[in-house]
Amino acid sequence: MATASYFVLAVFLALASYQVFASDPSPLQDFCVADKHSPVKVNGFVCKDPMAVNADDFFKAANLDKPRDTLKSKVGSNVTLINVMQLPGLNTLGISLARIDYAPLGQNPPHTHPRATEILTVLEGTLNVGFVTSNPNKLFAKVLNKGDVFVFPKGLIHFQFNPIHDKPAVAIAALSSQNPGAITIANAVFGSKPPISDDVLAKAFQVEKGTIDWLQAQFWENNHY
Secondary structure (H helix, E strand, O other): OHHHHHHHHHHHHHHHHHHHOOOOOOOOOOOOOEOOOOOOOOOOOOEOOHHHOOHHHHOOOOOOOOOOOOOOOOOOEEEEEEOOOOOHHHOOOOOEEEEEEEOOOOEEEEEEOOOOOEEEEEEEOOEEEEEEOOOOOOEEEEEEOOOOEEEEOOOOEEEEEOOOOOOOEEEEEEEOOOOOOOEEHHHHHHOOOOOOOHHHHHHHHOOOHHHHHHHHOOOOOOOEO
């Protein structure tokens, strides 16, 4: 009986530990500025020598108050991400942010962040936003105006669209990871290198292989800059 109780306790602790480390781990010191030049490979980045850390490690003149160019984007948006790659002081702190500029009728197409929940705040304009749950795929959508906030749960496919034909929109997003990652659905499905077999995609989407071949021949751009 004691052995069984010990086993149940061990399983419970293992599951609890898994939940704790399912996202970015909590820091064990005040900061761990990323040393991106270290040859040591870890999950994240090795800490820079604390004696060599200075205020610039926590600072970036990102000019997030300045509009971004959306004209070059086929989808009509420009995502300026500030994560640990741009700001080493974010290492182990479990947070990042992005400014998103939308052209009139522009969108941040359906995508997912595999490592982060996102909270979006509209700074200017109007956005039609939403996310889709795991199967059976229920859509939660809302029209947001200036000052409104919306949450996209971690890992779920979501999007933002500016429905106004003559006015741009701007939003700021906070994400719960130092490196949230982004998988743009159309790019991943039709623009992977090497490509997914058109036999697989034709059956999955219930269309002719010629349609898949045409989609795979398009230029699938990245709107993250």
